[in-house]
Structures are given as structure tokens and as C-alpha cells.
Amino acid sequence: MAKTVTLAHGAGGKQTSELIHEVFEAHFKNPLFTADDAAVLDIEPGKLAMSTDGFIVSPYEFPGGNVGKLSICGTVNDLACMGAQPLYLTCAFVIEEGFPMDKLEEIAAAMEKTAAEAGVRIVAGDTKVAGKGQVDGVFITTTGIGRIREGVKTGGALARPGDAVIVTGDVGRHGCTILLARNEYGIVADVDSDCAPLWGAVDSVLAAASDVHVIRDATRGGVGTVLYEIAEQSTVGIRIDAPAVPVDPAVKGVCGMLGLEPLYLACEGRLVIIVPQEDKDAVLAALRQGKYTKGAAVIGEVTAENPGKVVMTTEIGAETLLPQPGGELLPRIC
Amino acid sequence: MCVGLPARVVNVKDGVALVDASGAQREVSAELIEELDPGDYVMVHAGVAIAKITADDEEETDALLDAVID
Amino acid sequence: MEQKRKTAREIIEGYDGPKLRIMEVCGTHTHEIFRLGVRNILPENIELISGPGCPVCVTPVGFIDEAIWLAEEKGCVITTFGDLIRVPGSEKSLAGARAGGARVNPVYTPTDAVAYAEEHPDEEVVFLAVGFETTTPASCMAVKQAKEKGLKNFSILTANKTMTNAYRALKGSADAFLYPGHVNAITGADSCAALVDEGIYGVVCGFTAKEILTALAVTITRLQEGKPFFMNCYPRVVTDEGSTAGKRMIEEVMEPCDTEWRGLGVIPQSGLRLRDEYAAYDARKKFGIPEMKGRSNPACRCGDVLQGKCTPADCKVFGKGCTPLHPIGACMVSDEGTCAAWYAYKRDVIE
Numbered sequence: 001m002a003k004t005v006t007l008a009h010g011a012g013g014k015q016t017s018e019l020i021h022e023v024f025e026a027h028f029k030n031p032l033f034t035a036d037d038a039a040v041l042d043i044e045p046g047k048l049a050m051s052t053d054g055f056i057v058s059p060y061e062f063p064g065g066n067v068g069k070l071s072i073c074g075t076v077n078d079l080a081c082m083g084a085q086p087l088y089l090t091c092a093f094v095i096e097e098g099f100p101m102d103k104l105e106e107i108a109a110a111m112e113k114t115a116a117e118a119g120v121r122i123v124a125g126d127t128k129v130a131g132k133g134q135v136d137g138v139f140i141t142t143t144g145i146g147r148i149r150e151g152v153k154t155g156g157a158l159a160r161p162g163d164a165v166i167v168t169g170d171v172g173r174h175g176c177t178i179l180l181a182r183n184e185y186g187i188v189a190d191v192d193s194d195c196a197p198l199w200g201a202v203d204s205v206l207a208a209a210s211d212v213h214v215i216r217d218a219t220r221g222g223v224g225t226v227l228y229e230i231a232e233q234s235t236v237g238i239r240i241d242a243p244a245v246p247v248d249p250a251v252k253g254v255c256g257m258l259g260l261e262p263l264y265l266a267c268e269g270r271l272v273i274i275v276p277q278e279d280k281d282a283v284l285a286a287l288r289q290g291k292y293t294k295g296a297a298v299i300g301e302v303t304a305e306n307p308g309k310v311v312m313t314t315e316i317g318a319e320t321l322l323p324q325p326g327g328e329l330l331p332r333i334c
Numbered sequence: 335m336c337v338g339l340p341a342r343v344v345n346v347k348d349g350v351a352l353v354d355a356s357g358a359q360r361e362v363s364a365e366l367i368e369e370l371d372p373g374d375y376v377m378v379h380a381g382v383a384i385a386k387i388t389a390d391d392e393e394e395t396d397a398l399l400d401a402v403i404d
Numbered sequence: 405m406e407q408k409r410k411t412a413r414e415i416i417e418g419y420d421g422p423k424l425r426i427m428e429v430c431g432t433h434t435h436e437i438f439r440l441g442v443r444n445i446l447p448e449n450i451e452l453i454s455g456p457g458c459p460v461c462v463t464p465v466g467f468i469d470e471a472i473w474l475a476e477e478k479g480c481v482i483t484t485f486g487d488l489i490r491v492p493g494s495e496k497s498l499a500g501a502r503a504g505g506a507r508v509n510p511v512y513t514p515t516d517a518v519a520y521a522e523e524h525p526d527e528e529v530v531f532l533a534v535g536f537e538t539t540t541p542a543s544c545m546a547v548k549q550a551k552e553k554g555l556k557n558f559s560i561l562t563a564n565k566t567m568t569n570a571y572r573a574l575k576g577s578a579d580a581f582l583y584p585g586h587v588n589a590i591t592g593a594d595s596c597a598a599l600v601d602e603g604i605y606g607v608v609c610g611f612t613a614k615e616i617l618t619a620l621a622v623t624i625t626r627l628q629e630g631k632p633f634f635m636n637c638y639p640r641v642v643t644d645e646g647s648t649a650g651k652r653m654i655e656e657v658m659e660p661c662d663t664e665w666r667g668l669g670v671i672p673q674s675g676l677r678l679r680d681e682y683a684a685y686d687a688r689k690k691f692g693i694p695e696m697k698g699r700s701n702p703a704c705r706c707g708d709v710l711q712g713k714c715t716p717a718d719c720k721v722f723g724k725g726c727t728p729l730h731p732i733g734a735c736m737v738s739d740e741g742t743c744a745a746w747y748a749y750k751r752d753v754i755e
Binding site: 336337338360362363365366367368377379380381382384385387388389390391392394395398399400402403 | 409410411412415430432485512513514515516535536538539541542545584585586587589590610611612614615617618621622625626635637639640641642643647649650653
């Protein structure tokens with residue numbers, strides 16, 4: 001019978017140390033990974049960014065990744081959005097009793113690989129096991145710290161009229177992938193998650209532009225939600241050119257079947273970047289060299305008019321408001 | 335009222351058609367259309383192919399306006 | 405050289421005759437018209453009115469109450485198009501019931517609900533059958549499939565509606581209708597062509613930007629000519645006779661009945677219910693649902709909005725008590741709803 005996680009693995013005794021030893025230490029080991037109560041870190045002076053995020057995704061594995069990869073990318077990308085090079089991460093697991101051990105291995109392996117790619121070290125962890133049905137598979141919370149690049153100041157309130165609005169690739173892929181992976185609507189499409197660590201991309205953008213105003217990770221709620229957040233925080237309007245928003249044809253097809261808007265589907269490897277017009281071309285050129293950002297595109301500009309609003313220029317050249325994001329995404333048929 | 339999506343028929347079997355809309359595929363009922371072959375285009379609504387589509391909107395709208403305006 | 409014919413857009417933007425009121429009947433038209441920004445290119449003397457062609461918006465409060473009763477009192481699994489989940493009932497919506505433990509599953513198509521019932525023989529599965537002629541064949545197929553499979557745990561709660569008598573009830577609300585192309589895909593262009601003799605005019609309209617602009621341009625041109633008119637502006641999908649198989653499917657499983665339209669009241673012979681042969685699949689009969697007189701918020705003016713008597717902006721609760729996140733009236737719920745579309749696209753800018 002396949003080995004599974006049991007309540008004993010969470011009880012703190014021998015089996016707990018076995019689990020930590022065989023799964024987590026095996027994948028996360030590095031000189032800083034602590035066996036004590038807390039990791040001890042040497043940090044150079046300067047500004048730090050710190051972020052935490054919980055990851056629950058059903059199903060926990062999907063085309064293009066799993067919850068482990070997601071948990072590293074999410075926190076790495078949150079730090080990157082502040083112009084911070086991710087340095088250290090901690091992770092806390094809540095595992096459902098009966099969870100297959102080999103799947104837990106795969107999740108840990110994905111975390112190891114993604115962390116290595118992002119140049120971040122996992123320095124501490126925690127494991128709890130919850131009774132059957134108390135959690136759905138495995139929940140992971142990661143917390144990270146990173147060092148902010150000298151002279152860099154990004155934030156949602158820093159968009160200025162005239163700035164260019166860039167997305168780093170086609171939108172809505174992760175949300176669409178999860179929707180398909182749940183197999184509730186009988187739709188099949190060759191779509192995989194955009195889930196990716198983006199510090200490398202941000203690093204190249206910071207090198208290419210003299211002044212980056214906003215970097216936002218378009219996760220839950222998608223690019224549309226992020227644009228509204230920025231418009232509100234910066235008290236500016238944002239005008240986007242609807243036909244310029246990159247969308248994978250299959251994502252468009254799925255959205256067409258279900259009556260959904262790709263701009264509101266989650267991404268896990270897409271940034272909205274706002275820079276002065278004069279930096280636009282250099283940033284775009286840098287992004288198009290990147291592994292995960294080849295599909296970067298300018299989708300619009302920041303305006304002084306319509307503060308707090310996102311306006312779209314539509315395919316017939318008329319202007320209309322992008323609807324405000326709201327509530328649960330429900331497929332619309334009639 | 336009725337979100338419709340044009341899609342290409344991939345195959346048809348026993349009153350069920352596999353349709354493709356730019357890469358998204360799903361089985362839909364083909365019961366309402368008498369003759370349906372792979373390669374045909376249909377309008378899909380709520381899991382049912384409701385009509386076979388005969389032309390694209392470009393040609394058709396031009397022809398309509400030509401007819402109305404002398 | 406031949407002079408170039410005006411484009412649809414030039415015809416629309418160049419119109420400067422007397423005031424025209426055109427009603428787009430279909431909720432998907434309302435949605436697309438807003439999404440494309442069509443209203444923002446219309447001259448002032450053309451008014452587009454959003455009609456009652458959103459099945460969610462015209463579904464009475466009592467229907468939602470019935471569904472919640474089935475979920476809460478009978479433990480039924482409610483399967484439904486996603487659109488209905490947030491529609492307010494007298495006390496709460498299906499989403500509210502779900503938060504309290506009721507089972508509510510969105511499905512893509514009614515036959516998926518049959519498949520679910522087949523896989524879960526211990527659960528009572530009810531599909532909420534709303535929609536017009538376009539959608540009704542799918543519900544009829546589901547019932548037929550359930551009967552063929554001999555399923556005892558599947559039934560539907562009907563609120564299906566037909567459009568022709570609604571056009572009659574709405575006569576005079578507008579100078580012309582943009583008819584809902586996908587309803588006509590089933591009913592045929594002839595069903596609307598026949599209304600010309602009763603003084604009801606309009607064109608069958610498609611759903612792409614080109615199709616909507618063309619249908620509007622044709623309507624404007626014909627209205628200017630001042631003669632009775634009908635035109636099928638969506639012939640790539642809509643034939644004169646429509647879908648014989650679709651009409652047959654409906655007729656085999658369902659029969660006409662009087663029905664209540666939210667905001668419009670009871671319109672005679674504008675609804676559909678299951679025929680006696682399919683009574684075993686009628687959730688009302690199967691579970692003996694008590695009569696529910698839904699209570700809607702008296703301040704809500706969805707009914708007037710649906711008839712083009714006022715715009716959402718004239719409603720006291722619009723955008724205040726009633727928002728897409730906390731809808732009071734059904735028109736705020738569906739993306740197709742006039743109030744939701746106004747809230748999303750038109751609240752205060754870009755007029």
C-alpha cells in the first residue's frame with residue numbers, strides 16, 4: 001500500500017522527525033536550514049521587504065505546477081514587486097491525514113527547484129497534520145524576506161499620468177488552468193499555468209529603466225483587479241487598449257464557452273509594470289529577453305482623467321469602462 | 335439571454351459532437367442539427383449546437399448593408 | 405466611379421432625424437453593447453433600451469424561494485447555470501443558502517446535471533430550468549435522457565419562457581426591436597416577420613461588433629423610411645423556419661402555460677411546463693412544493709427598467725443599496741442585467 005501521511009507524523013515524535021528528515025530536509029537542506037527553533041541569518045544593512053502568503057489550491061497539482069511551486073513563486077514575486085531580491089523563505093505545511101507521501105515529495109521537490117531558480121533559500125519550516133477532511137490536501141504558507149535594490153521605490157500609489165502600462169505576458173492562464181483541472185465543465189484545452197518565479201524579470205527591468213513606478217503581481221482577481229487597485233491607490237485613471245491585451249487563443253475559447261473575462265482570471269507568473277513612457281521600450285526589450293516574459297506587451301497608459309477608473313478602448317474604437325471586478329467567478333450561460 | 339460561441343466540429347458520433355473553439359474543446363449535443371460533418375461550424379449555447387453557421391460576419395454584414403442602402 | 409456606400413457606423417453616427425427608441429431584447433446584446441461601448445458612439449436622438457431578454461432578470465423571486473426550499477427542506481442538490489446563484493430570493497440567494505450548507509452546483513449544461521445524478525444515485529438532483537427557446541431544448545434533452553436512463557433522482561424546476569407574447573406585451577415600449585438572434589436560431593426569422601402585421605417591427609441581430617452595428621444601421625434606415633419592416637440581419641445563423649428539431653424537442657416535452665415575468669407580471673401563454681408524460685421529472689409535483697409568493701424589495705424598480713419605463717439611474721437603490729456584490733433586484737445580478745451593465749460600464753463617467 002502506498003505510504004501516506006498519518007496523524008502520528010504530526011504528533012511531534014519519532015515519525016515527525018522521520019517526515020522532516022526524509023521529505024523536507026532531503027529537499028530543503030542548505031547550511032542555513034535550521035534544526036533549531038529559529039534560523040539565524042546574517043543580513044547586510046539596507047532596506048528589507050517582507051511578505052507572507054498562504055496557498056490553497058484545488059487540485060494541488062495542475063498542468064504547469066503544483067501547490068509547492070506556487071508557494072515559492074507567490075512569495076518570491078511579492079518581494080520582487082517591491083524591487084527586492086528574495087533572500088530567505090520559511091514555509092509552514094498543514095497536511096491532511098492520508099495525503100500520499102510520494103505527492104508530498106513531489107511538492108517538496110518543486111519547492112526546492114523553484115527556490116533554487118529564484119535564488120532564495122528555505123531556512124525554516126513547520127509541519128502540522130490535520131484530520132481527514134479538516135484541510136483539502138495540503139496548505140502551505142510561505143514567508144519571505146528580500147533586500148530592496150538601492151534607489152528603487154515601487155508602489156501601487158506611484159503611477160503617474162502619462163506612464164505606460166505593461167503586462168509581462170498573456171493573461172488569465174493560471175485561473176483557466178485551475179478551472180479546467182477541476183473538470184467541472186467538461187472542457188478540455190491545452191493550457192498550462194503561467195506560475196513562475198519572476199525576480200529575474202524584475203531584475204532586468206530595474207536595470208533597463210531609470211525609474212520604475214509600479215510593479216504588481218496579478219494573482220487572484222487577475223490583471224483587471226490589479227489595474228483597479230493601482231488606479232485607486234494612485235488616484236489616476238488607466239486607459240487600456242482592449243485588443244492589445246495578450247490572451248492565449250485557448251484561454252479565449254474557454255472564456256467564450258463559460259462567459260468569463262480573461263482579465264479577471266488569476267495569473268501566477270504575470271506582472272503589471274508601470275513606467276514612464278521614455279522607459280517603455282527599454283523595459284519591453286528587457287522583458288522579451290526573459291524566460292517567462294517573452295510575451296510582454298504595452299496594454300495602455302495612465303491618465304489624469306477618470307481617477308480610480310479603468311477605461312477600455314474597445315475593438316470598435318469606442319470607450320467604455322472596464323467592469324469593476326466583483327464576487328465569485330461564475331460561468332455565465334444564459 | 336443566450337451566450338453563443340461559434341465552434342468548429344471535430345467529430346460527430348451518436349448525436350454528440352466534439353467542437354473546438356480556438357483550442358478549447360467540449361462535447362456538445364448535435365441532436366438539433368440534422369446533417370453535421372467534421373469541419374462544419376456551429377453556434378453553441380449551453381452545451382447544445384443550436385445552428386450550423388454558414389458564413390463569417392464580415393461578408394454577411396456587408397451584403398446586408400448593400401441590400402438596404404441603395 | 406461608384407460612390408462608396410456608407411458604413412454601418414457612419415449611418416449610426418450620422419443620424420440626425422427625430423428621436424428613435426430601439427429596444428435590444430436580449431441580455432447578451434445588452435452586455436455586448438456595453439462591452440463594445442456602442443452607446444458611446446450613438447447620437448443623442450437614438451435611445452437604446454434594454455429589454456427583458458435576460459432569463460435571470462425575469463425570473464420571479466418565488467422561483468428562487470422554491471429552489472432554496474428544495475435545497476433546505478428536501479436536501480436536494482441544486483444544479484443550475486451560474487447566473488442564478490446570486491439572484492436574491494425573498495430571504496436570501498442560492499449563494500446564501502449554500503453558505504448555510506445547501507448543495508448548489510453550477511453546471512455548463514443541463515445534461516451534465518443528469519450525468520451527476522446518474523453518478524450519485526443517493527442524491528436528489530434538481531436542475532433549475534430557466535431560459536428562452538434557445539436554452540429550453542437543452543433542458544428538454546436532459547429530461548428525456550433521465551427518462552431513457554430510468555433515473556429516479558433527477559427532476560427540473562421549470563421557469564422556461566417564450567418570447568413572442570412578450571414582444572406583444574412590450575409593443576409600444578420602443579419603435580423597433582433588435583431581436584435576440586439565438587432565440588431566432590430556434591424559432592426562426594418567420595416568427596418575428598409575422599409580427600409586422602401587428603405593428604411590431606425589428607431586425608434579428610447577431611452578436612459581433614459588426615453584426616450589432618449593422619443591425620442598428622439597418623433599423624435606423626428602415627425607421628427613417630417610415631414603413632413597416634422586418635429583416636433578418638443574422639442569416640449566417642438564423643434561417644426563416646429556425647430549428648425544426650429544436651422546436652420539436654420543446655413541443656414533445658413541454659407545453660405552454662401562463663407565467664410570471666419579474667417586473668412585467670403574468671403574460672398569458674408565455675411560459676413552458678413539463679407535459680403530463682414527464683410529470684415524474686417535475687420537481688414541483690415530485691416534492692409538492694408549497695406555493696411561494698416571493699417578496700421583492702418595494703424600492704427596486706427592475707420591472708420598470710425591464711419595460712424601458714425608466715433607466716437604472718432613476719431607481720433610488722441603484723448603486724447605493726443595490727450593487728453587483730449585494731444585489732436587491734435581479735437586473736443587478738446577471739452580467740446581462742441592465743442594472744449590472746449600467747453599474748459596470750456607465751456609473752458616472754463616459755457618458
